[in-house]
Amino acid sequence: MPVIEVTNLRKNYGGHDAVRDVSFSVEPGEIFGILGPNGAGKTTTVECLAGLRHPDGGRIRVLGLDPQRDHEQLRQLVGIQLQESQLPDNIQVDEALELYASFYQDPADWRALRDALGLSSKRTARFGKLSGGQKQRLSIALALVGNPKVAILDELTTGLDPAARRETWDLIEGVRERGVTIVLVTHFMQEAEHLCERVAVIDTGRVVAVGSPAGLVTRVDAEQRLRFYPSADLHDRLLTDLPQVTAVTRHGQQVLVTGTGDVLGAVTSVLARAGIVAEQLRVEQTSLDDAFIALTGQEI
Amino acid sequence: MSSATATLTRIEARLFLRERAGLIWGLAFPAILLIILGALGGKKHDKDLDGLTLAATYVPIVIAFSIAMLALNAMPPVLGSYRERGVLRRMSTTPVPPSRLLAAQVAINVVVAAIATVLVLIIGRIAFDVALPRQAGGFLLAFGLAAAGLFAIGLTIAALAPTGKAANAAGAITFFPMMFFAGLWVPRAVMPDALRHVSDFTPMGAAVQALQDSARGHFPHALHLAVLAVYAVGFTVAATRLFRWE
Numbered sequence: 202m203p204v205i206e207v208t209n210l211r212k213n214y215g216g217h218d219a220v221r222d223v224s225f226s227v228e229p230g231e232i233f234g235i236l237g238p239n240g241a242g243k244t245t246t247v248e249c250l251a252g253l254r255h256p257d258g259g260r261i262r263v264l265g266l267d268p269q270r271d272h273e274q275l276r277q278l279v280g281i282q283l284q285e286s287q288l289p290d291n292i293q294v295d296e297a298l299e300l301y302a303s304f305y306q307d308p309a310d311w312r313a314l315r316d317a318l319g320l321s322s323k324r325t326a327r328f329g330k331l332s333g334g335q336k337q338r339l340s341i342a343l344a345l346v347g348n349p350k351v352a353i354l355d356e357l358t359t360g361l362d363p364a365a366r367r368e369t370w371d372l373i374e375g376v377r378e379r380g381v382t383i384v385l386v387t388h389f390m391q392e393a394e395h396l397c398e399r400v401a402v403i404d405t406g407r408v409v410a411v412g413s414p415a416g417l418v419t420r421v422d423a424e425q426r427l428r429f430y431p432s433a434d435l436h437d438r439l440l441t442d443l444p445q446v447t448a449v450t451r452h453g454q455q456v457l458v459t460g461t462g463d464v465l466g467a468v469t470s471v472l473a474r475a476g477i478v479a480e481q482l483r484v485e486q487t488s489l490d491d492a493f494i495a496l497t498g499q500e501i
Numbered sequence: 502m503s504s505a506t507a508t509l510t511r512i513e514a515r516l517f518l519r520e521r522a523g524l525i526w527g528l529a530f531p532a533i534l535l536i537i538l539g540a541l542g543g544k545k546h547d548k549d550l551d552g553l554t555l556a557a558t559y560v561p562i563v564i565a566f567s568i569a570m571l572a573l574n575a576m577p578p579v580l581g582s583y584r585e586r587g588v589l590r591r592m593s594t595t596p597v598p599p600s601r602l603l604a605a606q607v608a609i610n611v612v613v614a615a616i617a618t619v620l621v622l623i624i625g626r627i628a629f630d631v632a633l634p635r636q637a638g639g640f641l642l643a644f645g646l647a648a649a650g651l652f653a654i655g656l657t658i659a660a661l662a663p664t665g666k667a668a669n670a671a672g673a674i675t676f677f678p679m680m681f682f683a684g685l686w687v688p689r690a691v692m693p694d695a696l697r698h699v700s701d702f703t704p705m706g707a708a709v710q711a712l713q714d715s716a717r718g719h720f721p722h723a724l725h726l727a728v729l730a731v732y733a734v735g736f737t738v739a740a741t742r743l744f745r746w747e
Contacts, residue, residue: 287586289583299508303507303508305595305596
């Protein structure tokens with residue numbers, strides 16, 4: 202049975218549909234990504250999941266419960282890390298953890314959680330004095346301190362440097378290993394590719410695709426690009442005659458070939474037969490970024 | 502008291518002490534003000550002050566000053582910044598509603614106001630020979646209603662102010678005119694009649710007169726108690742209706 206089921210969710214703000222039609226389901230123990238450009242309705246969707254907003258249409262079930270009707274029960278079971286939600290500057294790390302642990306019936310051992318998240322040297326540090334990465338780790342700890350079955354993490358690594366981002370990813374994988382189902386809202390493709398089993402791509406309030414990151418890439422079937430410098434003169438015809446090649450363009454000496462399927466194999470073998478070496482050959486494969494642009498028509 | 506409420510109150514109290522502004526303005530400043538005014542006035546009983554010494558005149562005024570300082574200038578900016586920074590919103594995702602945080606804030610500030618009141622009464626008694634309130638029940642009632650009225654106004658400011666800074670400004674703008682009617686600059690006894698009648702209907706004017714009457718052994722006037730009760734009920738309703746968690 203899915204942990205989260207969202208069916209035809211709709212939410213309107215002042216005459217404008219922030220969420221028009223969002224449906225997806227999340228299986229137990231998976232990391233599920235919600236991807237989309239700014240203003241696509243990602244945050245509104247998770248706020249409805251968390252019971253913070255009242256949907257105008259559709260149906261949501263989290264662990265079989267209705268976030269509006271059963272919010273008291275659900276708040277014990279769902280841990281949330283919200284964008285732009287902070288703590289008082291003067292609260293210490295240990296105080297924040299102790300405080301949030303006291304809110305739950307069956308909390309985790311907050312000291313162990315603090316140590317696991319690498320905050321043991323910051324026990325008496327004040328929130329206002331923590332670095333961005335440390336604040337984020339504390340925020341994750343607070344989302345997990347209630348021993349939730351589901352954790353919702355919104356824009357977890359925004360504003361972190363690459364090293365801190367990597368560390369946070371490792372943490373999230375560690376959380377999944379505890380058996381927590383994770384919903385991750387992000388606009389980082391790399392993050393989704395690295396962490397998520399499945400993602401839902403949301404654009405202007407609608408789900409435009411759901412699937413594994415790799416599956417989305419193949420579904421889009423975007424073209425591959427090869428760039429190289431031919432060692433000898435090369436007629437375009439040699440390449441454009443190949444069924445895999447869709448276009449050949451030149452930038453000075455450099456040849457850019459776009460194509461589908463095994464375009465790399467076809468091009469290299471025809472060049473080999475002609476006795477031409479493709480120097481500095483580079484292959485650009487479709488990434489989730491390209492897939493995302495193809496799906497939503499915009500860059501993030 | 503559940504453990505969540507106890508932990509919340511304990512940690513909010515620590516944050517209050519760390520902030521220091523509340524302690525300085527709500528506790529230390531009223532005490533120092535009484536010491537300065539008491540020293541200036543000496544033991545002279547002034548006919549213009551209904552035969553009271555300057556210290557005795559100012560004991561209820563600095564008590565009202567302390568309550569108002571905490572209710573209007575210390576608490577609203579804290580709650581305003583909690584909303585501004587998403588502290589209340591963050592809490593609303595947990596099983597404990599953020600209204601408990603408001604309750605903890607009010608409780609801590611009222612306790613500090615009570616401590617300041619006791620401190621001011623002791624200083625008045627020991628240093629300036631001001632008798633302790635003779636009508637203790639009336640005094641407690643006056644203190645309770647004054648705190649209820651002023652903290653309800655403070656919560657309404659916190660409900661309306663979008664940021665900590667806005668709450669700070671709104672609190673100060675409310676505080677100074679109210680302190681004028683409390684008689685901080687011109688004690689009620691020397692106010693012209695018309696001004697004193699206006700003062701009767703302000704929360705601080707009513708609070709000071711109710712505290713002064715009970716200090717001198719009379720039960721407070723129904724008018725002053727009713728004025729405070731109306732402010733308390735009216736602004737509690739307003740704060741409850743207007744408060745937004747984000």
